[in-house]
Amino acid sequence: MPNFNIDADPKHTYDAIVIGSGISGGWAAKELCEKGLKTLVLERGPIVEHPTDYKTANLDPWDLEFRGGLTPEQKEKHYKAIRSGFIGQDTEHFFANDKENPYTEVKPFLWIRGHQMGGRSLLWGKQTYRWSEMDFEANAKDGHGVDWPIRYKDLEPWYTYVEKFAGISGEALGLPQLPDSHFLPPMELNCVEKDIKKRIERDFPGRHMIIGRVAHLTQPLNGRGQCQYRNRCSRGCPYGAYFSSNAVTLPAANATGNLTFRPYSIVQSIMYDESTGKASGVRIIDAETNQDIEFKAKIIFCNASTLSTTQVLLNSTSKRFPEGMGNDSGELGHNLMDHTYRVGALGKVDGHQDKYYSGRRPNGIYIPRYWNIDQKSKTDKFLRGFGFQGGAYRMGNSEAANRKEFGGQYKDSIMKPGPWEFFITGFAECLPYHDNKVFLNKEVTDKWGQPTLSIDAQYKENELAQNKQIQEDAVEMLEKAGVKDVIGFDNEHEPGYGVHEMGTARMGRDPKTSVLNGTNQIHSVKNVFVTDGACMTSNSCVNPSLTYMALTARAANHAVEELKKRNI
Amino acid sequence: MDRRKALKFTGSMAAAAVAGPSLLSLLQSCKNETRIDWHPVFLTIDEAALVSKIVDMILPRTETPGALDVKTDIFIDKVYANLYDAEAQEHVRKEIEKFDQDCISDFGDSLVNLSESDQIKVLQRAEENSGQFGSGVWGTTVGRPEPVGFYRSLKSTALWGYFTSQEIGENVLSYDPVPGAYHGCIPLSDVGNKWSL
Numbered sequence: 001m002p003n004f005n006i007d008a009d010p011k012h013t014y015d016a017i018v019i020g021s022g023i024s025g026g027w028a029a030k031e032l033c034e035k036g037l038k039t040l041v042l043e044r045g046p047i048v049e050h051p052t053d054y055k056t057a058n059l060d061p062w063d064l065e066f067r068g069g070l071t072p073e074q075k076e077k078h079y080k081a082i083r084s085g086f087i088g089q090d091t092e093h094f095f096a097n098d099k100e101n102p103y104t105e106v107k108p109f110l111w112i113r114g115h116q117m118g119g120r121s122l123l124w125g126k127q128t129y130r131w132s133e134m135d136f137e138a139n140a141k142d143g144h145g146v147d148w149p150i151r152y153k154d155l156e157p158w159y160t161y162v163e164k165f166a167g168i169s170g171e172a173l174g175l176p177q178l179p180d181s182h183f184l185p186p187m188e189l190n191c192v193e194k195d196i197k198k199r200i201e202r203d204f205p206g207r208h209m210i211i212g213r214v215a216h217l218t219q220p221l222n223g224r225g226q227c228q229y230r231n232r233c234s235r236g237c238p239y240g241a242y243f244s245s246n247a248v249t250l251p252a253a254n255a256t257g258n259l260t261f262r263p264y265s266i267v268q269s270i271m272y273d274e275s276t277g278k279a280s281g282v283r284i285i286d287a288e289t290n291q292d293i294e295f296k297a298k299i300i301f302c303n304a305s306t307l308s309t310t311q312v313l314l315n316s317t318s319k320r321f322p323e324g325m326g327n328d329s330g331e332l333g334h335n336l337m338d339h340t341y342r343v344g345a346l347g348k349v350d351g352h353q354d355k356y357y358s359g360r361r362p363n364g365i366y367i368p369r370y371w372n373i374d375q376k377s378k379t380d381k382f383l384r385g386f387g388f389q390g391g392a393y394r395m396g397n398s399e400a401a402n403r404k405e406f407g408g409q410y411k412d413s414i415m416k417p418g419p420w421e422f423f424i425t426g427f428a429e430c431l432p433y434h435d436n437k438v439f440l441n442k443e444v445t446d447k448w449g450q451p452t453l454s455i456d457a458q459y460k461e462n463e464l465a466q467n468k469q470i471q472e473d474a475v476e477m478l479e480k481a482g483v484k485d486v487i488g489f490d491n492e493h494e495p496g497y498g499v500h501e502m503g504t505a506r507m508g509r510d511p512k513t514s515v516l517n518g519t520n521q522i523h524s525v526k527n528v529f530v531t532d533g534a535c536m537t538s539n540s541c542v543n544p545s546l547t548y549m550a551l552t553a554r555a556a557n558h559a560v561e562e563l564k565k566r567n568i
Numbered sequence: 569m570d571r572r573k574a575l576k577f578t579g580s581m582a583a584a585a586v587a588g589p590s591l592l593s594l595l596q597s598c599k600n601e602t603r604i605d606w607h608p609v610f611l612t613i614d615e616a617a618l619v620s621k622i623v624d625m626i627l628p629r630t631e632t633p634g635a636l637d638v639k640t641d642i643f644i645d646k647v648y649a650n651l652y653d654a655e656a657q658e659h660v661r662k663e664i665e666k667f668d669q670d671c672i673s674d675f676g677d678s679l680v681n682l683s684e685s686d687q688i689k690v691l692q693r694a695e696e697n698s699g700q701f702g703s704g705v706w707g708t709t710v711g712r713p714e715p716v717g718f719y720r721s722l723k724s725t726a727l728w729g730y731f732t733s734q735e736i737g738e739n740v741l742s743y744d745p746v747p748g749a750y751h752g753c754i755p756l757s758d759v760g761n762k763w764s765l
Binding site for chain 2: 359398410
């Protein structure tokens with residue numbers, strides 16, 4: 001891949017600026033560049049070039065000094081994100097430095113960030129689901145939050161568009177609550193999953209258990225290789241087999257010759273021109289030189305990730321917008337949502353002891369939402385619903401360590417795989433609450449002297465009622481499916497663990513109650529677009545990244561049309 | 569595919585057998601008759617001798633290398649030295665001390681000096697008394713199980729070090745760094761030992 005244009009460019013004026021290079025920023029860059037706009041992408045962290053900067057991608061445990069373990073210094077560096085349990089010696093360099101980028105938890109909130117080219121597109125779970133008609137109608141129907149200004153039919157062509165380029169594997173089911181994507185061949189369920197699927201679908205009419213729909217290539221696409229089943233995704237995939245900005249959208253943007261990629265660019269604010277009523281550009285601090293630099297552009301796409309985008313907007317004050325750019329409604333920073341997480345059940349599975357699998361599948365099972373999807377499935381215990389992820393596998397070291405045995409026979413026995421275990425864990429939709437919010441904290445500044453965020457959010461009655469149901473349903477399904485020693489669990493995680501933070505600059509029909517319009521433009525600053533998770537008006541119960549991709553491609557198309565018409 | 573039947577066991581065990589004690593740096597314990605052939609970083613000689621003895625009893629040499637053959641005890645010392653913070657280091661040192669004291673008060677001597685049958689009794693008791701790990705999902709434990717005791721924790725670290733050693737990972741377990749495909753339901757006999765990665 002050709003090098004990105006990262007030279008200190010004397011040119012400070014572009015057609016478009018994209019803030020952030022993660023999943024949505026990569027799409028914004030690709031679409032705008034391909035439509036002929038000279039585009040500057042501002043990235044807070046370093047370049048991570050595909051595949052040469054995936055330094056740990058091919059290391060075995062014994063190649064790592066501490067076999068994957070983290071030192072106290074590394075734990076301190078990631079003292080927030082370490083709570084997630086996802087960071088290892090092999091991936092810690094893709095997680096942001098929590099010491100240099102503090103945030104304040106008014107109530108407990110886990111905020112996981114990826115400060116590098118590609119952002120969290122290097123780290124995401126790749127679970128990829130379309131939202132449904134009922135998701136876009138949910139607020140209007142039950143009166144929580146404000147109505148989405150768009151419907152499924154508005155986004156459907158853009159789902160199709162991004163899916164064909166990103167590459168999504170999965171199985172079509174024709175369910176109204178989980179519309180099918182354009183699929184590459186699905187990955188395979190293992191023996192135990194196939195067995196449990198049959199039992200759940202037999203005993204619980206209306207419930208389905210499928211292989212996860214994922215942004216992993218199961219056959220080559222556009223020069224990218226297919227998944228090699230190494231399950232080392234978060235180190236960066238040398239084959240480009242999963243969707244990341246680094247392997248997929250940024251190379252496409254770069255191929256146009258229209259992309260300038262600027263790393264180490266700490267965005268301070270978006271500049272507002274009182275005379276034109278438009279944004280004029282972006283002010284950054286160079287993270288290496290501490291120099292303040294201004295870049296001008298006709299349009300600006302905010303894709304810094306949900307909370308970082310809102311942080312930039314809150315910090316973009318002017319005479320016209322003393323409370324943050326586009327904040328006429330007072331909703332900027334409000335209505336923060338995430339999915340509930342790690343509530344479910346697990347247990348051991350008898351039988352199949354002579355069966356195994358080969359390959360390390362970076363995917364599991366999915367049980368689509370089955371509550372409140374029609375009259376028959378309606379419950380008065382909670383609004384909306386939840387889905388499950390999970391999987392079956394043969395247990396490893398912790399099971400072996402728990403056996404009350406030692407010695408030669410024991411050692412020989414643990415050379416064989418442990419018993420099968422199966423688990424499911426729910427992801428519940430969270431309602432948009434005005435008082436779940438973030439706001440600027442000027443007392444606590446980051447390494448570059450910028451105000452940071454305070455986060456004040458919590459799950460409420462409706463989410464807790466769903467978690468209760470998740471655990472009950474999970475235990476019931478596993479027991480009926482013949483799983484033994486079933487343990488229900490609820491780790492009572494605070495928001496943020498789902499890493500699906502959404503809202504805080506929501507789309508809406510009415511400028512008095514929302515920040516963005518139906519094409520992701522700030523109502524009152526039409527040349528600023530927000531197409532990351534900040535724009536979300538509700539949060540469904542399915543993983544959001546595919547919807548960010550589709551919204552971004554749609555908004556970029558609209559932006560260029562409006563530019564041509566000289567409307568912005 | 570039956571690659572595990574021919575064990576490519578040519579690594580550290582054979583090397584150790586050839587080298588013999590005279591070529592190794594022998595460190596004499598101050599209070600025990602035991603000695604270890606490596607320089608601990610965090611552990612004292614006595615503590616290292618105890619840790620080595622325990623992991624050797626958990627994972628002895630059979631037809632496949634034992635824990636000591638692949639330097640699991642050295643790895644454990646490295647973990648304590650480099651991955652434990654000061655508080656955790658102090659804690660593990662106290663636990664080792666307590667393990668040793670319990671051994672002396674109940675069996676009359678440190679583990680390394682006991683008869684084999686008493687050594688087995690000590691570990692059997694530790695298996696009963698050191699708790700169990702809770703189940704985990706995606707990197708964290710579910711529920712809120714009691715923390716495990718020293719022995720269980722040591723056993724777990726020993727398994728980690730043993731199975732992630734190159735000798736075991738590449739030559740004893742089934743090693744396939746680039747599987748290329750996923751097959752969800754195959755006979756275990758096609759694979760043999762469990763996958764190392």
